Amino acid sequence: MSGGWLEGYAALITGGGSGIGRAVAERFLAEGAAVTVLGRDADQLDDVVRSAADPSRVHTVTADVRDSDRLHAAVAETVERFGKLDTLVTNAGVWDYQRQLTRLGAEELDTAFDEIFSINVKGYLLAAQAAWPDLVKSRGSIVMTLSNASFYVNGGGPLYTASKHACLGLMRELAYELAPKVRVNGVACGGMNTDLRGPETLALGGRSIGASFAKRTADTPPPPIPLHDSSTDPRDFTGPYVLLAAREQSGPITGHAISVDGGIGVRGFARAAGGDEL
C-alpha cells in the first residue's frame, strides 16, 4: 500500500500474536509499516505471517516479556531485518479477572502480584530499556497499551488496577526522561473481545476474556458506559496507535494517554449517558 501513515516505519509489538496487539500489527502493516511481533505462542505469531499480504514485512520473535535478553534480541533482529526501529508498542499483559482483595489468600496475593507486575509493568519497562537507544537514533516513539484500569476502579481487582496505574506512571516518567528525542504515549483501551488471559498463579492462565463476551446475551444490560453499543472488536481500537506512532501526525504529543473506552470519563452519577432520549 502507498500513502499510509506509517509508510517506511519499523515497529516492534509485544503480545502481537493475538487481541489488540495483533490488530495493531495488521493495521500498522496496512499503513505501510514493517513489524516485528513478539509473543509467547509461536503458532499465533506464525499465523500473523501467514495472513499478511506481504509476509516480507513481518518478523516474529518468540519470547517472554520478562526476559530482558530476548527483548534486546528482538530489538537487534528488528534493526537487522528492517534497518531501524521507529515504534515500540508495549502491550503484552494479563488480567486478574477482577479478583478482589477479600477473595485472595495471602500466598495467592504474593505470587499473583509478582506474576502480574512482572508481565504488565516490568515487561513494559524492560522492553523500553531494550529499545530506547534505537528509538533515539530514529527519533521514534513508544506507544503503551494502557487501560480504563489506568484511571478508574473496577476494571480489574487491586492487582490489575495497580499494574495499569503503574503503566500510566511509567508512560509519563519515560516521556519526561526520553524527551526530546523519543515520544512516549499510551492508548487506554476499554473492554475488548480478545484472548486476554489470567495469571497462572491464580490458575486462570487458561481462561480467556473472550469467553466472558460470548456469555453476553440480548437480555444482558449494556455496560454502564456512555457509548452503550461501542465496539469491542480490537480492530476498532487501532486508530490512536497509528496516530501516536506517526511523527508526522502527532509530533508535538508526548506523555499523553488517549482513552478509547466508550466515554467512561463522562459517566454520570444516576445514569451512564444523559442523551438516551435524543
Ligand SMILES: NC(=O)c1ccc[n+]([C@@H]2O[C@H](COP(=O)([O-])OP(=O)(O)OC[C@H]3O[C@@H](n4cnc5c(N)ncnc54)[C@H](O)[C@@H]3O)[C@@H](O)[C@H]2O)c1
Ligand atoms: N481485552 C480487554 O478488555 C483489555 C482492556 C484494556 C486493556 N487491555 C490490555 O490490552 C493488552 C493486550 O491484551 P489483549 O486484550 O489483546 O489480550 P490477548 O491475550 O489477546 O493479548 C495479549 C498477548 O500477550 C501475550 N503475552 C501474555 N503474557 C506474555 C508474556 N509474559 N510474554 C510474552 N507475551 C505474553 C499473550 O500470549 C497474547 O498474545 C494487555 O496489556 C491488556 O491489559 C485489554
